[in-house]
Structure formats: C-alpha cells, structure tokens
Amino acid sequence: MSLSDQVALVTGAARGIGRAIAETLAADGVEVVVADIDADEAELTAKAITAGGGRAFAAAHDVRDEQSSADVVARILERRGRLDILVNNAGVGPRPGPFHTLTADEYDRVMSINARGLFLTTKAATPPMIEQRSGRIIHISSVVAKRASPNILPYAASKWAVIGMTQTMARELAQYDVTVNAVCPGVIRTQLHEGVVEKMSTLYDKTEDDTWQMFYDRIALGRLQEPADIADMVAFLASAKARNITGSAFNVNGGMEFN
Numbered sequence: 001m002s003l004s005d006q007v008a009l010v011t012g013a014a015r016g017i018g019r020a021i022a023e024t025l026a027a028d029g030v031e032v033v034v035a036d037i038d039a040d041e042a043e044l045t046a047k048a049i050t051a052g053g054g055r056a057f058a059a060a061h062d063v064r065d066e067q068s069s070a071d072v073v074a075r076i077l078e079r080r081g082r083l084d085i086l087v088n089n090a091g092v093g094p095r096p097g098p099f100h101t102l103t104a105d106e107y108d109r110v111m112s113i114n115a116r117g118l119f120l121t122t123k124a125a126t127p128p129m130i131e132q133r134s135g136r137i138i139h140i141s142s143v144v145a146k147r148a149s150p151n152i153l154p155y156a157a158s159k160w161a162v163i164g165m166t167q168t169m170a171r172e173l174a175q176y177d178v179t180v181n182a183v184c185p186g187v188i189r190t191q192l193h194e195g196v197v198e199k200m201s202t203l204y205d206k207t208e209d210d211t212w213q214m215f216y217d218r219i220a221l222g223r224l225q226e227p228a229d230i231a232d233m234v235a236f237l238a239s240a241k242a243r244n245i246t247g248s249a250f251n252v253n254g255g256m257e258f259n
C-alpha cells in the first residue's frame with residue numbers, strides 16, 4: 001500500500017521529536033494525527049503541516065487515560081476507516097537524583113506516561129491493525145534503556161520497559177504482519193532534555209554549560225542529534241523497506257556511551 005493511503009497516529013506530536021516525526025511522515029505522504037495532551041499546541045502543529053502541503057489533523061490525547069486512547073482511535077477510524085502506523089513518542093523526563101531519595105509519586109509520574117501510557121495507546125491501536133492484517137508500531141525508547149543510568153531510575157526503568165514491550169508485542173503481533181520496533185535516541189535539545197539538564201546541574205553542582213558538555217563528551221561523533229534524525233529512522237521503520245524488521249531497538253545516538 002502506498003504511503004499516501006496510510007494514516008499514522010503520533011503521540012506527543014505537538015513539539016520536539018514528535019513534531020519532527022509528524023512532519024517527516026506527512027512529507028512522505030502519510031496522513032498524520034497529531035495527538036498530544038497540549039491540544040492547542042497540537043492544533044498549531046497540525047495546521048503548520050497542512051499549510052506546508054501535508055495532511056494532518058490534531059487530537060487531544062492523554063496517554064495516561066485508557067478512554068482517551070480509545071476515543072482517539074475511534075475518531076481516526078470514523079474519519080479515515082483505517083490506522084496503519086502508531087508512533088508512541090509521548091514522554092516525560094525524571095527529576096534526577098539517587099533512587100533512594102525519590103518518592104513513589106515521582107516514580108509513578110514517569111512510568112504512568114512513558115510505560116503504562118505506551119501500553120494503553122498500543123492496546124487501543126492494535127485491533128484495527130489486526131483486522132487489516134498490517135501495521136507498523138514504533139516506540140521511542142532511549143539510550144538509557146541499554147546501559148545503567150545513575151540518578152534517573154524512573155526514566156531508565158520506563159525506557160527499559162519499552163524495549164521489553166517492543167519484543168513481547170512483536171512476537172504476539174507477527175502472525176498478523178504487524179511489526180513492532182523501537183528507536184533509542186541519544187541526546188536531543190528539546191524541552192524535555194533542557195529540563196533534565198537544568199535539574200542535573202543543581203544535582204552535580206555544575207553550570208548548565210558544563211552539564212551539556214558532559215553529554216557531548218560521551219558522544220563519539222561529538223554532536224547532539226536533531227529531532228529529524230529520529231524522525232528519519234521512524235520513517236524508515238514505517239516504510240515498505242522495513243517489512244522484515246520486527247522486535248528490534250535501533251540506536252540513533254552518535255555512538256554514545258551513557259555511563
């Protein structure tokens with residue numbers, strides 16, 4: 001099926017990496033549903049995509065809420081009759097600190113969006129893909145899901161969980177020709193990462209510039225990634241060229257050692 005007949009749901013697509021994913025898929029001809037908890041910003045992003053010649057519409061969506069995911073998928077099916085691509089991108093960063101100083105609420109806040117929210121959205125989006133006997137599910141995990149990541153335990157746990165769900169979902173859905181893969185970004189200068197660096201600077205008693213430098217020093221290529229780098233990998237995994245790839249997690253991190 002050509003990309004111009006396909007419909008994609010991208011979560012957390014109002015800004016940052018999710019916005020770049022929505023723009024890239026739309027540039028490839030896919031109709032994109034720009035879903036986000038920030039409904040106003042999602043509307044602006046969808047309008048910008050449409051103004052640029054792409055096809056997009058916005059949807060208010062809180063990944064923590066099971067009914068919200070069911071409603072978004074129902075709206076897509078009502079409007080377009082199909083759902084071909086799901087990109088689970090919505091996520092939040094942690095309050096950095098040694099794990100024994102974190103509260104249960106701090107752990108739950110991150111897990112409820114990054115892990116539980118991804119499960120709930122995928123649960124809602126899977127039945128139409130099973131019915132179609134086709135579909136592409138792409139999760140945004142992180143470099144922190146492949147190594148020990150001191151001082152960000154809830155975030156690391158949530159992103160390791162994403163890889164576990166990628167492998168498990170891939171095995172369960174293979175019989176329907178639905179593929180499930182993950183992309184593991186390194187460091188991208190978005191609101192999420194700006195917030196983490198600000199808090200880490202306080203924790204490590206460093207300037208924000210020195211904290212950013214700490215990340216640069218760990219990247220073999222010596223530069224951060226751009227949202228478009230992640231979007232290009234997502235677009236590849238959504239394309240026909242990736243038809244025989246499932247259950248995998250791909251680094252897009254410039255050769256980053258996290259520890």
Ligand SMILES: NC(=O)c1ccc[n+]([C@@H]2O[C@H](COP(=O)([O-])OP(=O)(O)OC[C@H]3O[C@@H](n4cnc5c(N)ncnc54)[C@H](O)[C@@H]3O)[C@@H](O)[C@H]2O)c1
Nearest residue numbers: 012015016017037062063090091142185187188190191192
């Ligand atoms: N920026 C990085 O360096 C980096 C690195 C690795 C992985 N990631 C992952 O990439 C993804 C996107 O992050 P980003 O850096 O673009 O962050 P961002 O903060 O710029 O964007 C996150 C988006 O998710 C939305 N969102 C937050 N809570 C939501 C909810 N409950 N329901 C629906 N939408 C919600 C926000 O409104 C926002 O539009 C996240 O999963 C993040 O963990 C980011």
